[in-house]
Amino acid sequence: MKLPKSLAEFTDRSRVFDVVNPAVRSPKLDTSHGTILYLEDITVSFDGFRALNDLTLYIHAGELRCIIGANGAGKTTMMDVITGKTRPDSGTAYFGQSIDLLRLSEPDIAQAGIGRKFQKPTVFEQHTVFENLELAMAGDRRAWKMLFARLTPAQRADIDEVLGVIGLTEHRHRQAGALSHGQKQWLEIGMLLMQKPALLLVDEPVAGMTPQETERTAELLLSLAGRHSVVVVEHDMDFVRSIARTVTVLHEGSVLAEGSIEQVQRDPRVVEVYLGEQA
Numbered sequence: 001m002k003l004p005k006s007l008a009e010f011t012d013r014s015r016v017f018d019v020v021n022p023a024v025r026s027p028k029l030d031t032s033h034g035t036i037l038y039l040e041d042i043t044v045s046f047d048g049f050r051a052l053n054d055l056t057l058y059i060h061a062g063e064l065r066c067i068i069g070a071n072g073a074g075k076t077t078m079m080d081v082i083t084g085k086t087r088p089d090s091g092t093a094y095f096g097q098s099i100d101l102l103r104l105s106e107p108d109i110a111q112a113g114i115g116r117k118f119q120k121p122t123v124f125e126q127h128t129v130f131e132n133l134e135l136a137m138a139g140d141r142r143a144w145k146m147l148f149a150r151l152t153p154a155q156r157a158d159i160d161e162v163l164g165v166i167g168l169t170e171h172r173h174r175q176a177g178a179l180s181h182g183q184k185q186w187l188e189i190g191m192l193l194m195q196k197p198a199l200l201l202v203d204e205p206v207a208g209m210t211p212q213e214t215e216r217t218a219e220l221l222l223s224l225a226g227r228h229s230v231v232v233v234e235h236d237m238d239f240v241r242s243i244a245r246t247v248t249v250l251h252e253g254s255v256l257a258e259g260s261i262e263q264v265q266r267d268p269r270v271v272e273v274y275l276g277e278q279a
Protein backbone atom coordinates (compact mmCIF):
# COMPACT_ATOMS: atom_id res chain seq x y z
CA MET A 1 0.00 0.00 0.00
CA LYS A 2 1.34 3.42 -0.99
CA LEU A 3 1.09 5.88 1.88
CA PRO A 4 0.51 9.58 1.29
CA LYS A 5 3.53 11.83 1.83
CA SER A 6 1.82 14.72 3.58
CA LEU A 7 -1.11 15.41 5.85
CA ALA A 8 -2.77 17.48 3.08
CA GLU A 9 -2.55 14.52 0.76
CA PHE A 10 -3.95 12.31 3.47
CA THR A 11 -6.97 14.52 4.10
CA ASP A 12 -7.80 14.78 0.40
CA ARG A 13 -10.94 12.63 0.07
CA SER A 14 -9.99 10.97 -3.17
CA ARG A 15 -6.51 10.12 -1.87
CA VAL A 16 -7.88 8.83 1.41
CA PHE A 17 -10.10 6.54 -0.60
CA ASP A 18 -7.05 5.26 -2.50
CA VAL A 19 -5.35 4.43 0.75
CA VAL A 20 -8.37 2.85 2.34
CA ASN A 21 -9.27 0.94 -0.78
CA PRO A 22 -6.38 0.49 -3.21
CA ALA A 23 -8.66 -1.59 -5.44
CA VAL A 24 -10.14 1.65 -6.77
CA ARG A 25 -7.20 1.88 -9.15
CA SER A 26 -8.07 -1.37 -10.89
CA PRO A 27 -11.73 -1.75 -10.04
CA LYS A 28 -13.44 -5.02 -10.81
CA LEU A 29 -16.90 -4.96 -12.31
CA ASP A 30 -19.52 -6.81 -10.28
CA THR A 31 -22.86 -7.35 -12.04
CA SER A 32 -23.97 -10.18 -9.80
CA HIS A 33 -27.26 -8.35 -9.12
CA GLY A 34 -27.99 -8.16 -12.85
CA THR A 35 -27.55 -4.39 -13.13
CA ILE A 36 -24.54 -2.84 -14.84
CA LEU A 37 -25.34 0.84 -14.42
CA TYR A 38 -27.04 2.66 -11.58
CA LEU A 39 -27.78 6.36 -11.98
CA GLU A 40 -29.69 7.71 -8.99
CA ASP A 41 -31.02 11.22 -8.41
CA ILE A 42 -28.46 12.77 -10.73
CA THR A 43 -28.71 16.52 -11.08
CA VAL A 44 -26.50 18.61 -13.36
CA SER A 45 -26.97 22.38 -13.50
CA PHE A 46 -25.47 24.80 -15.98
CA ASP A 47 -25.80 28.35 -14.65
CA GLY A 48 -28.86 27.36 -12.66
CA PHE A 49 -30.49 25.48 -15.55
CA ARG A 50 -31.04 21.80 -14.74
CA ALA A 51 -29.88 19.75 -17.73
CA LEU A 52 -30.42 16.64 -15.59
CA ASN A 53 -33.02 16.83 -12.89
CA ASP A 54 -33.02 14.00 -10.34
CA LEU A 55 -32.42 11.48 -13.10
CA THR A 56 -32.73 7.86 -11.99
CA LEU A 57 -32.01 5.14 -14.52
CA TYR A 58 -30.82 1.53 -14.38
CA ILE A 59 -29.31 -0.53 -17.18
CA HIS A 60 -29.38 -4.32 -16.91
CA ALA A 61 -26.31 -6.38 -17.69
CA GLY A 62 -26.38 -7.52 -21.32
CA GLU A 63 -29.33 -5.42 -22.42
CA LEU A 64 -29.66 -3.13 -25.43
CA ARG A 65 -31.39 0.05 -24.26
CA CYS A 66 -32.52 2.91 -26.44
CA ILE A 67 -32.72 6.41 -25.02
CA ILE A 68 -34.92 8.87 -26.85
CA GLY A 69 -36.00 12.41 -26.14
CA ALA A 70 -36.36 15.80 -27.76
CA ASN A 71 -33.41 18.13 -28.33
CA GLY A 72 -32.17 19.35 -24.98
CA ALA A 73 -33.78 16.51 -23.00
CA GLY A 74 -30.43 15.72 -21.38
CA LYS A 75 -29.25 12.66 -23.33
CA THR A 76 -25.74 13.94 -24.04
CA THR A 77 -25.36 15.28 -20.51
CA MET A 78 -26.31 11.84 -19.18
CA MET A 79 -23.62 10.18 -21.33
CA ASP A 80 -21.15 12.84 -20.15
CA VAL A 81 -21.89 11.98 -16.51
CA ILE A 82 -21.45 8.25 -17.12
CA THR A 83 -18.08 8.76 -18.81
CA GLY A 84 -16.79 11.28 -16.28
CA LYS A 85 -16.76 14.27 -18.62
CA THR A 86 -19.33 16.11 -16.51
CA ARG A 87 -19.56 15.86 -12.74
CA PRO A 88 -23.10 16.05 -11.33
CA ASP A 89 -24.02 18.47 -8.58
CA SER A 90 -25.69 15.62 -6.73
CA GLY A 91 -26.66 11.98 -7.10
CA THR A 92 -24.83 8.70 -7.44
CA ALA A 93 -23.50 6.77 -10.42
CA TYR A 94 -22.30 3.19 -10.03
CA PHE A 95 -20.89 0.82 -12.63
CA GLY A 96 -21.99 -2.56 -11.33
CA GLN A 97 -22.28 -3.01 -7.59
CA SER A 98 -19.11 -1.37 -6.47
CA ILE A 99 -17.46 0.97 -8.97
CA ASP A 100 -18.30 4.54 -8.02
CA LEU A 101 -18.05 6.42 -11.32
CA LEU A 102 -18.06 9.78 -9.61
CA ARG A 103 -14.67 8.97 -8.05
CA LEU A 104 -12.99 7.98 -11.30
CA SER A 105 -11.35 10.10 -13.98
CA GLU A 106 -12.44 9.81 -17.63
CA PRO A 107 -9.51 7.50 -18.55
CA ASP A 108 -10.14 5.35 -15.47
CA ILE A 109 -13.80 4.97 -16.44
CA ALA A 110 -12.80 3.87 -19.94
CA GLN A 111 -10.30 1.49 -18.38
CA ALA A 112 -12.97 0.11 -16.05
CA GLY A 113 -14.98 -0.97 -19.11
CA ILE A 114 -17.20 1.82 -20.41
CA GLY A 115 -16.69 2.67 -24.08
CA ARG A 116 -18.30 5.61 -25.84
CA LYS A 117 -18.88 6.11 -29.52
CA PHE A 118 -19.54 9.67 -30.57
CA GLN A 119 -21.70 10.52 -33.55
CA LYS A 120 -18.88 11.46 -35.90
CA PRO A 121 -16.48 8.65 -36.81
CA THR A 122 -12.88 9.35 -35.84
CA VAL A 123 -10.96 6.51 -37.44
CA PHE A 124 -7.32 6.86 -38.52
CA GLU A 125 -7.96 7.48 -42.22
CA GLN A 126 -4.39 6.78 -43.38
CA HIS A 127 -4.29 3.36 -41.76
CA THR A 128 -5.92 0.14 -42.87
CA VAL A 129 -8.97 -1.31 -41.20
CA PHE A 130 -6.77 -3.96 -39.56
CA GLU A 131 -4.29 -1.37 -38.30
CA ASN A 132 -7.09 0.74 -36.86
CA LEU A 133 -8.22 -2.22 -34.78
CA GLU A 134 -4.64 -2.93 -33.81
CA LEU A 135 -4.16 0.66 -32.69
CA ALA A 136 -7.33 0.49 -30.65
CA MET A 137 -6.26 -2.66 -28.85
CA ALA A 138 -4.24 -1.04 -26.09
CA GLY A 139 -6.37 2.07 -26.20
CA ASP A 140 -3.46 4.43 -25.69
CA ARG A 141 -0.17 5.58 -27.16
CA ARG A 142 1.52 2.25 -26.51
CA ALA A 143 -0.54 1.04 -29.42
CA TRP A 144 1.53 3.02 -31.89
CA LYS A 145 4.57 0.95 -30.97
CA MET A 146 2.50 -2.17 -31.39
CA LEU A 147 2.02 -1.47 -35.08
CA PHE A 148 5.63 -2.42 -35.55
CA ALA A 149 5.65 -5.26 -33.06
CA ARG A 150 4.50 -8.78 -33.70
CA LEU A 151 0.97 -9.58 -32.70
CA THR A 152 0.45 -12.61 -30.53
CA PRO A 153 -1.88 -15.28 -31.94
CA ALA A 154 -4.45 -14.29 -29.30
CA GLN A 155 -4.32 -10.63 -30.35
CA ARG A 156 -4.65 -11.60 -34.00
CA ALA A 157 -7.63 -13.79 -33.13
CA ASP A 158 -9.23 -10.87 -31.24
CA ILE A 159 -8.86 -8.63 -34.29
CA ASP A 160 -10.22 -11.32 -36.61
CA GLU A 161 -13.20 -11.83 -34.34
CA VAL A 162 -14.01 -8.12 -34.24
CA LEU A 163 -13.59 -7.86 -38.03
CA GLY A 164 -16.25 -10.56 -38.31
CA VAL A 165 -18.59 -8.87 -35.83
CA ILE A 166 -18.42 -5.53 -37.67
CA GLY A 167 -18.63 -7.20 -41.08
CA LEU A 168 -15.36 -5.80 -42.41
CA THR A 169 -13.30 -8.98 -42.77
CA GLU A 170 -13.05 -8.53 -46.52
CA HIS A 171 -12.01 -4.90 -46.11
CA ARG A 172 -9.24 -5.55 -43.60
CA HIS A 173 -6.49 -4.26 -45.88
CA ARG A 174 -8.37 -1.20 -47.15
CA GLN A 175 -7.43 2.25 -45.97
CA ALA A 176 -10.03 3.47 -43.50
CA GLY A 177 -10.28 6.74 -45.40
CA ALA A 178 -11.65 4.83 -48.41
CA LEU A 179 -14.55 3.28 -46.48
CA SER A 180 -18.16 4.45 -46.76
CA HIS A 181 -19.64 6.49 -43.93
CA GLY A 182 -21.44 3.41 -42.59
CA GLN A 183 -18.31 1.26 -42.73
CA LYS A 184 -16.36 3.90 -40.84
CA GLN A 185 -19.02 3.88 -38.12
CA TRP A 186 -18.77 0.09 -37.85
CA LEU A 187 -14.99 0.29 -37.75
CA GLU A 188 -15.20 2.72 -34.90
CA ILE A 189 -17.55 0.41 -33.04
CA GLY A 190 -14.96 -2.31 -33.71
CA MET A 191 -12.23 -0.10 -32.27
CA LEU A 192 -14.25 0.24 -29.09
CA LEU A 193 -14.83 -3.51 -29.00
CA MET A 194 -11.07 -4.11 -29.08
CA GLN A 195 -10.96 -2.67 -25.58
CA LYS A 196 -13.56 -5.23 -24.49
CA PRO A 197 -15.95 -2.79 -22.84
CA ALA A 198 -18.71 -4.21 -20.66
CA LEU A 199 -20.89 -1.18 -21.39
CA LEU A 200 -21.01 0.61 -24.74
CA LEU A 201 -22.58 4.04 -25.14
CA VAL A 202 -23.47 4.82 -28.72
CA ASP A 203 -24.58 8.26 -29.84
CA GLU A 204 -26.84 8.47 -32.92
CA PRO A 205 -25.22 5.59 -34.78
CA VAL A 206 -27.36 5.76 -37.93
CA ALA A 207 -27.30 9.51 -38.60
CA GLY A 208 -26.34 9.97 -42.26
CA MET A 209 -26.54 6.25 -43.12
CA THR A 210 -28.27 4.69 -46.11
CA PRO A 211 -31.25 2.40 -45.36
CA GLN A 212 -29.05 -0.66 -45.99
CA GLU A 213 -26.35 0.63 -43.66
CA THR A 214 -29.00 1.39 -41.05
CA GLU A 215 -30.30 -2.16 -41.26
CA ARG A 216 -26.79 -3.59 -40.95
CA THR A 217 -26.12 -1.36 -37.93
CA ALA A 218 -29.27 -2.68 -36.26
CA GLU A 219 -28.00 -6.24 -36.76
CA LEU A 220 -24.58 -5.29 -35.46
CA LEU A 221 -25.88 -3.67 -32.27
CA LEU A 222 -28.29 -6.54 -31.65
CA SER A 223 -25.42 -8.99 -32.02
CA LEU A 224 -23.47 -7.13 -29.31
CA ALA A 225 -26.23 -7.35 -26.71
CA GLY A 226 -25.69 -10.19 -24.28
CA ARG A 227 -21.92 -10.07 -24.39
CA HIS A 228 -22.00 -6.32 -23.84
CA SER A 229 -24.57 -3.94 -22.44
CA VAL A 230 -25.38 -1.30 -25.02
CA VAL A 231 -27.02 2.11 -24.56
CA VAL A 232 -28.03 3.79 -27.80
CA VAL A 233 -29.16 7.40 -28.07
CA GLU A 234 -31.06 7.80 -31.31
CA HIS A 235 -33.63 10.07 -32.93
CA ASP A 236 -34.51 7.75 -35.82
CA MET A 237 -37.69 6.10 -34.53
CA ASP A 238 -37.78 3.44 -37.26
CA PHE A 239 -34.33 2.38 -36.17
CA VAL A 240 -35.32 2.43 -32.49
CA ARG A 241 -38.36 0.27 -33.32
CA SER A 242 -36.11 -2.21 -35.10
CA ILE A 243 -33.70 -2.73 -32.20
CA ALA A 244 -35.28 -1.69 -28.94
CA ARG A 245 -36.40 -4.06 -26.25
CA THR A 246 -36.69 -1.33 -23.64
CA VAL A 247 -36.91 2.36 -24.43
CA THR A 248 -36.31 5.17 -21.97
CA VAL A 249 -37.77 8.57 -22.79
CA LEU A 250 -35.97 11.55 -21.30
CA HIS A 251 -37.70 14.88 -20.90
CA GLU A 252 -36.30 17.97 -19.22
CA GLY A 253 -33.54 16.00 -17.57
CA SER A 254 -35.65 13.20 -16.06
CA VAL A 255 -37.14 9.90 -17.14
CA LEU A 256 -40.62 10.57 -18.51
CA ALA A 257 -41.45 7.00 -19.48
CA GLU A 258 -39.81 3.62 -19.82
CA GLY A 259 -40.99 0.33 -21.26
CA SER A 260 -41.38 -1.57 -24.49
CA ILE A 261 -41.51 0.45 -27.68
CA GLU A 262 -45.27 -0.22 -27.87
CA GLN A 263 -45.80 1.00 -24.31
CA VAL A 264 -43.93 4.26 -24.77
CA GLN A 265 -45.51 4.90 -28.16
CA ARG A 266 -48.95 4.65 -26.58
CA ASP A 267 -48.08 6.87 -23.61
CA PRO A 268 -49.93 10.19 -24.13
CA ARG A 269 -47.17 12.13 -22.31
CA VAL A 270 -44.55 10.76 -24.71
CA VAL A 271 -46.71 11.53 -27.73
CA GLU A 272 -47.17 15.05 -26.46
CA VAL A 273 -43.53 15.93 -25.75
CA TYR A 274 -41.69 13.82 -28.29
CA LEU A 275 -43.40 11.49 -30.70
CA GLY A 276 -45.96 14.12 -31.75
CA GLU A 277 -43.19 16.22 -33.20
CA GLN A 278 -41.59 13.16 -34.86
CA ALA A 279 -44.72 12.29 -36.85
Ligand SMILES: Nc1ncnc2c1ncn2[C@@H]1O[C@H](COP(=O)(O)OP(=O)(O)OP(=O)(O)O)[C@@H](O)[C@H]1O
Binds near residue numbers: 072078
Ligand atom coordinates in the same frame (compact mmCIF):
# COMPACT_ATOMS: atom_id res chain seq x y z
N1 LIG B 1 -21.99 23.08 -21.13
C1 LIG B 1 -23.25 23.54 -21.09
N2 LIG B 1 -23.51 24.79 -20.66
C2 LIG B 1 -24.77 25.25 -20.61
N3 LIG B 1 -25.86 24.53 -20.96
C3 LIG B 1 -25.66 23.29 -21.40
C4 LIG B 1 -24.35 22.71 -21.49
N4 LIG B 1 -24.47 21.45 -21.97
C5 LIG B 1 -25.79 21.24 -22.16
N5 LIG B 1 -26.49 22.34 -21.83
C6 LIG B 1 -27.96 22.47 -21.88
O1 LIG B 1 -28.51 21.37 -21.18
C7 LIG B 1 -29.67 20.89 -21.85
C8 LIG B 1 -29.50 19.41 -22.14
O2 LIG B 1 -28.55 19.28 -23.18
P1 LIG B 1 -28.12 17.87 -23.81
O3 LIG B 1 -27.08 18.18 -24.84
O4 LIG B 1 -27.77 16.94 -22.74
O5 LIG B 1 -29.47 17.42 -24.51
P2 LIG B 1 -29.71 16.26 -25.60
O6 LIG B 1 -30.90 15.51 -25.13
O7 LIG B 1 -28.44 15.50 -25.79
O8 LIG B 1 -30.05 17.09 -26.89
P3 LIG B 1 -29.73 16.76 -28.45
O9 LIG B 1 -30.73 15.73 -28.86
O10 LIG B 1 -29.97 18.08 -29.10
O11 LIG B 1 -28.31 16.30 -28.54
C9 LIG B 1 -29.85 21.74 -23.09
O12 LIG B 1 -30.82 22.75 -22.81
C10 LIG B 1 -28.50 22.36 -23.29
O13 LIG B 1 -28.60 23.63 -23.90
